[in-house]
Every structure is written in C-alpha cells, then in structure tokens.
Amino acid sequence: MASCALEGGCPSDYVAVSISILCIFLLLAKWILPYIILKVPRSKGSSFWLVAIQVIASFNLVLSIVMALNFLKFKSRHWWRSCYLWAAWVEGPLGFGLLLSCRIVQAFQLYNIFVKRHMPPMRSHILLPLILLPWLVGSAVIHMKKSLNYHCHLRIQWVIPVTCLHALYVAALVGFTRALHHIEFRFREVKDLWRGILVSTSAIGMWVIAYVLNEIHDDIAGLQVVTRFMLLFMTSILVLGFFSLSISQPLVSLMSLSKKDHQKCDTMGRALGIPDNGLVLQGEKSQVIDPNEPLDKLLQNRRFLQSFMEFADSCLAGESVHFYDEVQQLGKIPLHDPTRRIYMARHIIDTYVVAGATMEVNISHRSKQEILATLDLAQPTLFENALNELMLLMKMNLAKDYWLSTYFMKLKEEATMRTASHESEQVNGWNFSPRLSSVHCPDDPFHEEHSPNNHDLEMK
Known part of the structure; x- marks a missing residue:
C-alpha cells in the first residue's frame, strides 16, 4: 500500500x-x-x-x-x-x-x-x-x-x-x-x-x-x-x-436524440411557437399573382413566398428572402412578450447579421452597427432599415429574374389548376363541413408534413 x-x-x-x-x-x-x-x-x-x-x-x-x-x-x-x-x-x-x-x-x-x-x-x-x-x-x-x-x-x-x-x-x-x-x-x-x-x-x-x-x-x-x-x-x-x-x-x-423532438424544433419559429410559421396549408383559397403588384405585398402570400424563396436559393442568393421571412415571424410575437422577441432577434442576428454568419446578408455597415449596438433587442423597428435595404436589392435583382423563371411558370400553372378544381368542387356541390373535412384525408392540413423545401407549392 x-x-x-x-x-x-x-x-x-x-x-x-x-x-x-x-x-x-x-x-x-x-x-x-x-x-x-x-x-x-x-x-x-x-x-x-x-x-x-x-x-x-x-x-x-x-x-x-x-x-x-x-x-x-x-x-x-x-x-x-x-x-x-x-x-x-x-x-x-x-x-x-x-x-x-x-x-x-x-x-x-x-x-x-x-x-x-x-x-x-x-x-x-x-x-x-x-x-x-x-x-x-x-x-x-x-x-x-x-x-x-x-x-x-x-x-x-x-x-x-x-x-x-x-x-x-x-x-x-x-x-x-x-x-x-x-x-x-x-x-x-x-x-x-x-x-x-x-x-x-x-x-x-x-x-x-x-x-x-x-x-x-x-x-x-x-x-x-x-x-x-x-x-x-x-x-x-x-x-x-x-x-x-x-x-x-x-x-x-x-433537440434530444428523439426524431419527434427534432421535427418539432427544426426552426426557431417553431421552437418559439410562432403561429402560421410560413407553412402552406391544403385547401386554402387560390389567388392570382400579379407581377405588377409591389414585391412586399406579394411576399405576404405564403405560396408566392415559398416559390420565390426556392428560386432565390437556386440562385445561391436566398439569404435575403430567409431574412425577410424570419423578420416577419418576429413581427408576429406580441410586444408584451419581450423574452420571445429577444430569442428570435438574437437568432436573426446570429444567423444573418454578424460577420461570418452562416447566411450573412448584404446590408450596409451602418445598418449592421445599428442592429449590433441596439439598446433594446425587443424593439419592433430593430431590423427595419436592414429589411428596407434588402427589399430594394430583391426588387432590383431577384424579382426581375423570377418572373422569367420556371418557378413562376410552375406557380402560375398550379394556381390555374387549383382555381379550376375549386370551381369544379363548387359546381358538384362538395360539402366542406368540418365533419366531412376531418375524414377527407387530402383536405386535412395535418395529414402530411410540409417543409420550406417542398416543391408542391400552393398559393394562398
């Protein structure tokens, strides 16, 4: 010993x-x-x-x-x-x-x-x-x-x-x-x-x-x-x-090693429980897309947003659209809930704003410093100037090319088909009562998973 x-x-x-x-x-x-x-x-x-x-x-x-x-x-x-x-x-x-x-x-x-x-x-x-x-x-x-x-x-x-x-x-x-x-x-x-x-x-x-x-x-x-x-x-x-x-x-x-937990929290918006987190639901009414309308108004349409986002990603320029989408999600959090707003704001800053971020956006140094030096991460106008700059870039570059792309053609075809299908259903007297909808699987919004990469896009 x-x-x-x-x-x-x-x-x-x-x-x-x-x-x-x-x-x-x-x-x-x-x-x-x-x-x-x-x-x-x-x-x-x-x-x-x-x-x-x-x-x-x-x-x-x-x-x-x-x-x-x-x-x-x-x-x-x-x-x-x-x-x-x-x-x-x-x-x-x-x-x-x-x-x-x-x-x-x-x-x-x-x-x-x-x-x-x-x-x-x-x-x-x-x-x-x-x-x-x-x-x-x-x-x-x-x-x-x-x-x-x-x-x-x-x-x-x-x-x-x-x-x-x-x-x-x-x-x-x-x-x-x-x-x-x-x-x-x-x-x-x-x-x-x-x-x-x-x-x-x-x-x-x-x-x-x-x-x-x-x-x-x-x-x-x-x-x-x-x-x-x-x-x-x-x-x-x-x-x-x-x-x-x-x-x-x-x-x-x-995220634990459980697949179920991973699916629930694959984005910060879902983890924070933000409503209507960019998901396209089945059975929504169709709407014709007019290229002459302002881009910021068109982006309020979730089907157009996803189609435009996929096009931007294909051009390796999707950071601005993703930034826009997450800032819109931030805007859905009430002002009297500063903790969740800070979570989302911190996520946006880490993902899009700080130097070397995974999806760093192309904004001016002045706008970047305004965000990083803010005295209140929960304020509603935190990303306003940066978003205005990116909207201008998207209108000048991405939007012009999008109207000539196959993504817009596909979106327009799907809108036409859905409009025809909707009119046919009205003529044939479909009953869209909650009882019938609950048993008709294709009309059940929770019947299948939807993700931002889903190519079967639908228009709002």
Whole structure:
C-alpha cells in the first residue's frame, strides 16, 4: 500500500481511471451525436466554440489529475511528466479555470441579452482570456516560486489561496445566474444553469475536501489512496454533469436524440411557437399573382413566398428572402412578450447579421452597427432599415429574374389548376363541413408534413 500510494498503480487508481475514461467518452458522445444523428447544423459563433472549449477543458482537467497524482505507474520520469506542467498549468488555466470561464461567459451573455436587452459589450473571444487571466497569473507565480514538492503537492501556505481561487469562479457563476432569476425563459437556460451549479458545487465541495487532505497529509499512505480516488472520481462526475446541463444554443439544447423532438424544433419559429410559421396549408383559397403588384405585398402570400424563396436559393442568393421571412415571424410575437422577441432577434442576428454568419446578408455597415449596438433587442423597428435595404436589392435583382423563371411558370400553372378544381368542387356541390373535412384525408392540413423545401407549392 505504501509503495503504490507514492508511485501510483494501486487497484483503486485503475478503477478511478476507468471511470474517468467512461465519463470522457459519454461527454464526447453528448457533444458529437446531435451533429451526426440529428444533422444539427454547426454554427460558426460562440455557441459552438465555447462548448468545444468546455469539452477540451474537461479532458485537460481529468488528464492533469491522472498525471499529477501518479494514478499510473511509470518506470522512469520524463520531461512530459513534470509536476508544473500538469499540476500548475494544465489543471489550472487549461482545465478547471477554462471550464468555469466558458460557463461564466455564457452566463454573462444571457445576462446582457435578456436583462440588459442588448448584445454583450465584449466579444467572447476577448472576454474569455480576460476572465482566465487570474489563473494564468496564479500558475506563473506557482511555477516561479517553486511551490510544489516532489509529490506534485502544493506546500501548505499555497493550499488556501488556490482553493479560494476555485471558489471565486463558482461564486461569479452563481452571481450572474442569480441576476437572471426573474426572466421567464422560453427554454431551460437558467434552470439548467442552476442544476449545473448545484451539481458542480456538490462535486467541488467533496473535491476540495479530498484535495486539501491529499495535499496536506501526504505522509499517510492509506489517506493518499482514498483521497486520490475521490479526486478523480468527483472530477469525472463534475465534467460529465456540468457539460450535460448545457446552456448552449436553445435549439440544440431542446433537440434530444428523439426524431419527434427534432421535427418539432427544426426552426426557431417553431421552437418559439410562432403561429402560421410560413407553412402552406391544403385547401386554402387560390389567388392570382400579379407581377405588377409591389414585391412586399406579394411576399405576404405564403405560396408566392415559398416559390420565390426556392428560386432565390437556386440562385445561391436566398439569404435575403430567409431574412425577410424570419423578420416577419418576429413581427408576429406580441410586444408584451419581450423574452420571445429577444430569442428570435438574437437568432436573426446570429444567423444573418454578424460577420461570418452562416447566411450573412448584404446590408450596409451602418445598418449592421445599428442592429449590433441596439439598446433594446425587443424593439419592433430593430431590423427595419436592414429589411428596407434588402427589399430594394430583391426588387432590383431577384424579382426581375423570377418572373422569367420556371418557378413562376410552375406557380402560375398550379394556381390555374387549383382555381379550376375549386370551381369544379363548387359546381358538384362538395360539402366542406368540418365533419366531412376531418375524414377527407387530402383536405386535412395535418395529414402530411410540409417543409420550406417542398416543391408542391400552393398559393394562398
């Protein structure tokens, strides 16, 4: 027992390492499977890379404890087994510090967006290093002062400052989360955040006790084995539970591996429960499309909108039409429901406005800055100037080509056929009572799925 307590390789050590490997595999599965199975599109913003950094930080934290506390028995020492590499740098700034810093950034974003109602004043890639700076300074001081003994344990005078640094970051996360308690979130961001804090606080509490005992009483072999096992075990539970209770992008957090849930929340509009979310229903009355009418009026027709959107997508210029559609959905959310309006506005900004967005629209720098610097994300005129610019571009470019395209010809033919069919039904005395409609499958609007890519478009 005394030998393996100092050199590593006790049976309990290998059990703890096996548990940690299992937790890391589960963590990777929870991160990757939604993108593989549900085909969730990978966003380019902080909603993706903050989560990716958390996964890396979780792995660093577990690996650093394995290496620093001699869980595995090595016959010889090498430079890559340096105590300062694993115990000072990887465990601190690149492990626990980085993990908590990412969550603080996410909580800070939620606080600014939903409490202050404006975009965060600092970009995540700038804020994250600033939050991580105390860890970098602390690790540098520990390295310069040679604060570790030959067992990779901190000397007694350094244990309390390092423990307080860990607690300070948990307290900062709790502080930002408490400031969000009065917001009625549509999704489970704050609820999940509180659950994550509860799990992490419980795990960190036991972790700190084991850490202090392991650092101070390194002369008691049995205590070293037990506390070492508890350190790695609680760390594995911490990183898995902390990541599983994610507050990343709302749509991704809503989508489980259930196909049913995925179909419900394939767009932000559906996830927010916006009525008439661009779907074309069967049995709707036909309407003749007049090319001489203003484009903004024609786009109010859902069948024309979908046909025009498909044409724009075929020309690789569909961003403007999709932007128009989602801004119209935003307009259907009542002004007395600011939380849902902020959700939708944030989604539109992340998807169409910010530099490098997946569907970045071609608007002026002035309009873009007006949106990004807004003091109220729930205001009804947030995207008005940008929408006017894009409407002008669509009238000058897409609209002229659309009237000569096969998409318009197909839409016109379908309108003619539906008009003839509607007149025939009236002549033959069809009864469109709710009772008959409910059993006549083709007239049931919920009989089949409709999607924006459906080519069997119908006119309003």
